[in-house]
Amino acid sequence: MRTPLRPLARILQARHDGENPDVIERENLRVRHEAMREKSRGRAQFRLLMLCVAFVGAFGTIGARMGLLAATEPSEPRTSAPGAEIIAQRADITDRNGRILATNMTTHALYAHPKVMVDPKGVAAKLAGIFPDLDAGTLERRFTDGRSFVWIRKVLSPEQMQLVHEIGDPGLLFGPRELRLYPNGTLAAHVLGGTSFGAEGVHSAEVIGVAGVEKALDARLRDPAQGGTALALSIDLSLQATVEEVLGAGMSMLNAKGAAAILMDARTGEILALASLPTFDPNDRPSPLVDKDAEAGDSPLFNRAVQGVYELGSTFKIFAAAQAMELGLVGPDTMVDANAPMTWGKHKIKEFEGKNYGPLLSVSDVIAKSSNVGTAHIALMIGPLRQQAFLKALGFFEPTPVELIEAPGARPLIPKKWPEIVTITTSYGHGLSASPMHLAAAYAAIANGGVMIKPTLLKRDGPTSGVRVMTEETAAEAVKMLRRVVTEGTASLGEVPGYEVAGKTGTADKPKATGGYYDDKVINTFASMFPASNPQYVLIVTLDEPLDTTMSEDRRTAGWTSVPVAAEIIRRIAPLMGLRPKLEPAAPVELTAVKN
Amino acid sequence: MRPVLYVLSFLALIALGFWAYRENYATQAALKEVETLQRQIVGLREGLAVQRAEWAYLNRPDRLRQLSAANFDRLGLMPMEPSQFGQAAEVAYPAVTLPEISFTIDIQGTSAPTEEGL
Numbered sequence: 001m002r003t004p005l006r007p008l009a010r011i012l013q014a015r016h017d018g019e020n021p022d023v024i025e026r027e028n029l030r031v032r033h034e035a036m037r038e039k040s041r042g043r044a045q046f047r048l049l050m051l052c053v054a055f056v057g058a059f060g061t062i063g064a065r066m067g068l069l070a071a072t073e074p075s076e077p078r079t080s081a082p083g084a085e086i087i088a089q090r091a092d093i094t095d096r097n098g099r100i101l102a103t104n105m106t107t108h109a110l111y112a113h114p115k116v117m118v119d120p121k122g123v124a125a126k127l128a129g130i131f132p133d134l135d136a137g138t139l140e141r142r143f144t145d146g147r148s149f150v151w152i153r154k155v156l157s158p159e160q161m162q163l164v165h166e167i168g169d170p171g172l173l174f175g176p177r178e179l180r181l182y183p184n185g186t187l188a189a190h191v192l193g194g195t196s197f198g199a200e201g202v203h204s205a206e207v208i209g210v211a212g213v214e215k216a217l218d219a220r221l222r223d224p225a226q227g228g229t230a231l232a233l234s235i236d237l238s239l240q241a242t243v244e245e246v247l248g249a250g251m252s253m254l255n256a257k258g259a260a261a262i263l264m265d266a267r268t269g270e271i272l273a274l275a276s277l278p279t280f281d282p283n284d285r286p287s288p289l290v291d292k293d294a295e296a297g298d299s300p301l302f303n304r305a306v307q308g309v310y311e312l313g314s315t316f317k318i319f320a321a322a323q324a325m326e327l328g329l330v331g332p333d334t335m336v337d338a339n340a341p342m343t344w345g346k347h348k349i350k351e352f353e354g355k356n357y358g359p360l361l362s363v364s365d366v367i368a369k370s371s372n373v374g375t376a377h378i379a380l381m382i383g384p385l386r387q388q389a390f391l392k393a394l395g396f397f398e399p400t401p402v403e404l405i406e407a408p409g410a411r412p413l414i415p416k417k418w419p420e421i422v423t424i425t426t427s428y429g430h431g432l433s434a435s436p437m438h439l440a441a442a443y444a445a446i447a448n449g450g451v452m453i454k455p456t457l458l459k460r461d462g463p464t465s466g467v468r469v470m471t472e473e474t475a476a477e478a479v480k481m482l483r484r485v486v487t488e489g490t491a492s493l494g495e496v497p498g499y500e501v502a503g504k505t506g507t508a509d510k511p512k513a514t515g516g517y518y519d520d521k522v523i524n525t526f527a528s529m530f531p532a533s534n535p536q537y538v539l540i541v542t543l544d545e546p547l548d549t550t551m552s553e554d555r556r557t558a559g560w561t562s563v564p565v566a567a568e569i570i571r572r573i574a575p576l577m578g579l580r581p582k583l584e585p586a587a588p589v590e591l592t593a594v595k596n
Numbered sequence: 597m598r599p600v601l602y603v604l605s606f607l608a609l610i611a612l613g614f615w616a617y618r619e620n621y622a623t624q625a626a627l628k629e630v631e632t633l634q635r636q637i638v639g640l641r642e643g644l645a646v647q648r649a650e651w652a653y654l655n656r657p658d659r660l661r662q663l664s665a666a667n668f669d670r671l672g673l674m675p676m677e678p679s680q681f682g683q684a685a686e687v688a689y690p691a692v693t694l695p696e697i698s699f700t701i702d703i704q705g706t707s708a709p710t711e712e713g714l
Binding site: 099100103104105106181183184185187237238241242245496497498499571572574575576580581 | 642645646648649650651652653655656657658661675676677678679680681
């Protein structure tokens with residue numbers, strides 16, 4: 001009901017009383033304004049309240065959602081496309097042709113909750129029946145001493161799991177496990193290394209690499225982004241198997257303690273086969289030696305090809321010859337002093353079995369006959385500084401960069417000082433110790449025309465570049481010299497018809513732990529490349545303490561031990577690599593004038 | 597006019613509610629199916645991995661060598677040897693046997709046929 005501003009009755013009354021009627025109007029106006037103000041304030045308050053409710057509601061919803069997200073168990077997204085999820089926690093390893101070297105299998109671990117176990121004694125007895133290595137008494141004690149959790153086995157076979165199921169005790173539980181499997185057994189064991197479980201939980205366990213490629217490339221293998229793609233190694237399974245077979249036969253025939261072989265593609269540095277004997281099964285990796293007095297080399301885990309740092313003997317001579325040719329000091333036919341024995345200060349440098357090839361010998365013959373004295377004279381022409389620089393360029397001063405966890409630890413042993421006598425001894429491979437892998441890389445540089453390439457265990461797609469250490473001409477001359485070692489020198493047993501083997505033998509006495517050298521313990525090395533007309537592959541064969549007893553006298557030189565083994569390896573693997581035997585041009589028929 | 601609008605919007609509401617209800621259940625069913633399929637896929641993948649491992653295990657060079665040695669009298673397999681490479685010319689092609697000429701044929705030629713040619 002709207003009140004008029006000037007109600008007629010009151011106005012008339014006021015006029016009658018002689019009062020000012022405007023007062024009434026003002027009063028009424030004031031009352032009306034007050035009412036209007038009151039109304040709009042109420043409306044504003046209501047709006048503020050609504051706004052508050054809206055804000056509280058909005059923030060409350062967000063907060064509740066956040067709390068819910070934080071509090072709930074994480075779950076796999078249900079709508080993701082198949083294939084996107086991680087298939088295995090560790091990538092497979094394959095050889096260069098995609099044949100599996102290491103893969104994963106799902107298996108189970110066995111654990112127990114003794115608190116919910118119905119019959120601890122019976123369970124312990126039955127478990128001991130299934131697993132002969134478990135002791136029923138110990139198990140029972142662990143089930144009954146009040147603990148609430150016991151690990152029983154890390155890995156079960158399906159049959160064992162079924163037997164455990166049949167015990168039927170609610171206290172026995174299984175946890176899924178991924179097991180690393182090496183289907184080829186001992187093959188390429190030193191390359192692969194092995195794995196073990198890292199952090200273990202009930203629902204899963206970490207699989208971590210403990211040696212070899214598995215450890216060196218652990219991050220790549222465990223990378224979830226690359227879990228689906230297998231790691232392709234440069235190893236060729238067929239070649240590896242053949243090399244191991246022949247090397248093993250050679251090792252037992254020659255009564256050697258150990259053996260190693262490296263087959264490398266000279267152009268790319270890819271290692272096609274790497275064997276070290278004795279070997280082991282990475283599925284059941286033996287524990288490392290604990291005996292302090294034992295040599296590292298006595299363990300089958302020791303990778304002779306990479307960790308075996310030894311003096312490599314006469315195989316080094318070709319480096320002195322190549323460098324001297326590279327520097328222009330000599331040519332292949334230059335005659336050098338080879339008059340044995342050579343006296344240098346208080347040292348006397350002798351030839352094998354006290355022979356004397358002198359007084360003069362061409363550089364090519366120095367290599368073919370493996371003359372220490374001749375090499376010493378060539379090395380003296382080069383001088384210590386240049387010799388060191390060349391050996392450094394060939395990688396003999398640093399560990400090899402090959403992708404094995406053992407490689408960085410195998411540092412070559414280099415003489416601390418480098419007087420001229422060290423220059424002399426190093427030139428024929430004494431005083432400087434390196435691994436067969438170093439030798440393979442350096443020989444690959446000669447084989448591929450003078451480029452130092454990085455040895456690798458990973459498959460490469462194309463040719464690689466490297467640092468040039470000698471000219472192509474020098475490298476070709478060096479290969480020719482190495483070829484002569486086989487055709488008319490110390491490695492005559494290394495000839496494989498059709499494959500033009502070139503190489504250099506090396507026999508080094510083993511150093512005693514107490515200092516000095518053993519008289520009857522040697523390391524025999526044959527460093528070879530083939531085919532000589534266009535060297536593609538480098539093969540290093542090393543035998544540890546071999547002894548050839550097939551003849552009347554015992555023989556310990558590389559020419560009688562590692563050379564025939566290497567020749568047999570080449571004869572077997574070259575056809576596998578698709579190398580066609582090449583018929584070398586026959587010597588020109590000599591015509592002799594004959595009178596009728 | 598207005599009541600008609602009310603009725604129509606109410607009917608639309610019911611229809612939408614029904615549609616949403618059905619979609620909800622269809623989605624849940626689809627999700628459940630996806631889950632089942634994914635479980636199957638995982639199972640098959642595991643099986644595939646086992647098969648691959650088995651294949652690699654059965655084809656390991658040691659075993660193949662033993663098998664070829666054990667079955668030598670039947671298969672006669674030997675390691676590859678350099679002498680097994682040959683020239684294409686060494687391949688013995690089967691002798692070409694021409695069918696006998698049993699009917700008279702006309703011979704066309706630019707030069708007169710010699711007696712030998714016939």
